[in-house]
């Protein structure tokens with residue numbers, strides 16, 4: 620499969636999975652089952668999850684993927700962000716959708732979706748990332764909601780989810796410009812007007828990533844697990860859920876790798892004033908005069 624073919628295939632599956640998400644996200648649903656169903660749909664379509672499915676609820680903006688044994692369920696009056704990645708041969712389509720049963724949630728969802736549409740219309744080779752951020756901020760402001768200023772979109776490269784340039788959700792960012800042929804995820808996040816408009820790190824991490832390829836000798840349970848992580852995930856983010864086939868001691872060995880800083884932990888990101896957050900996200904391929912929406 621050629622590079623664009625793999626990317627387009629990933630995008631096609633991402634769209635299909637996203638369309639099915641609202642039907643599995645409703646009050647009473649288990650967060651763990653939502654994540655597992657999304658990941659299974661990706662696998663059933665012949666692709667790989669590029670990272671653990673995020674199920675971030677209410678003021679949790681991002682980076683919550685239910686850990687093994689998670690028993691939490693969705694309550695009424697929720698706003699959930701389901702964020703997932705589809706990978707084909709290392710090429711990644713990153714997308715997210717907000718599902719909610721409240722009026723405030725619907726308003727936030729509309730605002731981020733309209734901000735994303737406007738941002739995508741602005742994308743072309745040579746456009747400054749700050750111009751994209753400015754468009755996002757303007758649309759969100761028009762809806763009377765607040766951008767989350769310290770969450771951004773990002774460039775995507777093969778086997779590299781967060782590569783190079785960031786795409787801000789406010790008029791910020793240095794002179795960086797979008798480049799033809801490059802792939803970017805654009806992802807507006809917003810909270811209500813009386814939110815802080817910023818996330819803070821909260822609660823234990825549920826998503827991890829190996830810093831670099833493991834090349835040392837396998838001389839201990841820790842180094843053996845490092846080698847497996849390196850081979851299995853190619854430096855991409857993973858959930859401890861994806862390690863449970865490796866035997867009963869694996870999660871405690873993994874915990875030691877986290878404590879000693881051998882693997883990177885992504886803390887859960889929560890709105891500073893605990894206000895509800897919505898997100899929309901597309902992956903785009905930048906062209907000379909515009910872009911193709913991959914997702």
Ligand code: MN
Pocket residue numbers: 702703713714715806900
């Ligand atoms: Mn995403």
Ligand code: MN
Pocket residue numbers: 713772773804806900
């Ligand atoms: Mn992303």
